[in-house]
Amino acid sequence: QKEVEQDPGPLSVPEGAIVSLNCTYSNSAFQYFMWYRQYSRKGPELLMYTYSSGNKEDGRFTAQVDKSSKYISLFIRDSQPSDSATYLCAMSLRDSGGSNYKLTFGKGTLLTVNP
Amino acid sequence: SQTIHQWPATLVQPVGSPLSLECTVEGTSNPNLYWYRQAAGRGLQLLFYSVGIGQISSEVPQNLSASRPQDRQFILSSKKLLLSDSGFYLCAWSYSYNSPLHFGNGTRLTVT
Numbered sequence: 133q134k135e136v137e138q139d140p141g142p143l144s145v146p147e148g149a150i151v152s153l154n155c156t157y158s159n160s161a162f163q164y165f166m167w168y169r170q171y172s173r174k175g176p177e178l179l180m181y182t183y184s185s186g187n188k189e190d191g192r193f194t195a196q197v198d199k200s201s202k203y204i205s206l207f208i209r210d211s212q213p214s215d216s217a218t219y220l221c222a223m224s225l226r227d228s229g230g231s232n233y234k235l236t237f238g239k240g241t242l243l244t245v246n247p
Numbered sequence: 248s249q250t251i252h253q254w255p256a257t258l259v260q261p262v263g264s265p266l267s268l269e270c271t272v273e274g275t276s277n278p279n280l281y282w283y284r285q286a287a288g289r290g291l292q293l294l295f296y297s298v299g300i301g302q303i304s305s306e307v308p309q310n311l312s313a314s315r316p317q318d319r320q321f322i323l324s325s326k327k328l329l330l331s332d333s334g335f336y337l338c339a340w341s342y343s344y345n346s347p348l349h350f351g352n353g354t355r356l357t358v359t
Contacts, residue, residue, distance in 0.1 A: 140288075166347050175253075175337050175350035176291075220291070224345065235348065239290040 135159055138221055138238030147247050151208040155221035155238045158202065162223040162236075165197050167206045170218045170240065179219075180206065211245045218242050249274035253338045253351030260358055266311075266325040268354050270338030273319065278340040280321040281348060282313055285335040297321060333358045 138155045145151055153167075164183045168176035180195035182188045188195045196205040204223070208215055221238040253270045260266060272278050282294040293306045295313035303313050310329050314322045321338055335355050339348040 164345060164347075168350075173353075173355065175339075175352045178347050178349060181347045222347075226345075235293070237291040239288070 136221065136223060136236050136238045139241055140239055142242040142244060144244045144246060145211055147211060147213060147245055149211050149245070151206075151211050151215070151243060151245075153206040153208075153219050153221075153241050153243070154203060155205075155223075156203045157223060157236075159225065160199070160202065161225040163226070164224045165195070165204050166222040166224075167193075167195055167204075168220040168222060168237075169215075170220060172217075176220055213245050213247050216244045249340070249349065251338060251340055251349060251351040253354060255354060256352065257355045258357070260328050260356065262330055262358055263327050266323070266328055266332070266356070268323040268336055268338075268356075270321045270323075270351055271319055272321075272340045275319075275340070275342070277318060279343065280315060280319075281339040281341070282321065282323050283337040283339060283350075285337060285353075291337070295323070328358045330358050332356065 136155055136157050167180040169179050170176040179193055182195050182197055185197050185199045192209045194207040204221055218240040220240045222235055224235040250273045280297045283291045284294055285291050294311060295303055295305055297303050297315045300315055300318055310332060311323060311325050333356055335353050337353045338351040341348045
């Protein structure tokens with residue numbers, strides 16, 4: 133079982149739709165959760181960062197973490213064509229030695245928002 | 248504010264040639280620095296990370312090496328490129344181990 137699973141899509145939605153992107157994970161030791169947006173031929177850009185279960189909102193974006201079920205979600209409200217990109221989830225945990233954090237990325241979901 | 252610069256944006260190199268990719272960070276001191284490779288369908292692979300000048304940790308044994316000659320400079324090198332070294336190379340920085348990474352815009356390397 134892979135540590136982090138993310139549906140690669142592609143996901144295509146009309147402008148204005150609510151988008152739901154999800155990742156599941158197998159290691160309950162993950163402590164910090166992130167979502168990145170990556171435009172074609174660019175580096176990933178941090179969208180959301182959270183470390184607790186529940187929801188965190190930032191503008192049109194809401195990150196949701198459910199540690200009991202081991203999944204995280206990113207919701208995009210009122211989606212725009214400019215939201216078309218690949219979305220990567222990432223999560224980290226402290227390694228067994230206690231001196232380092234291991235960061236694991238999902239493989240990304242390609243989203244297209246059609247005008 | 249902090250910024251990260253990575254160059255060149257694209258590079259085409261013949262097999263067996265050397266490689267040097269450079270990354271610099273502005274606006275912060277003593278950052279953690281990282282080199283990742285992103286291959287289609289394989290996600291982001293951590294290659295090297297550094298917590299300070301001259302301190303390099305390698306995650307994947309391969310044909311590449313990294314150096315950190317200055318606090319905010321990170322260099323990825325190879326003496327002889329292989330076809331399998333082709334990919335999208337990303338430099339990133341963070342404040343500390345448990346803070347999120349901030350990426351540069353990457354270098355697309357094609358080895359021919």
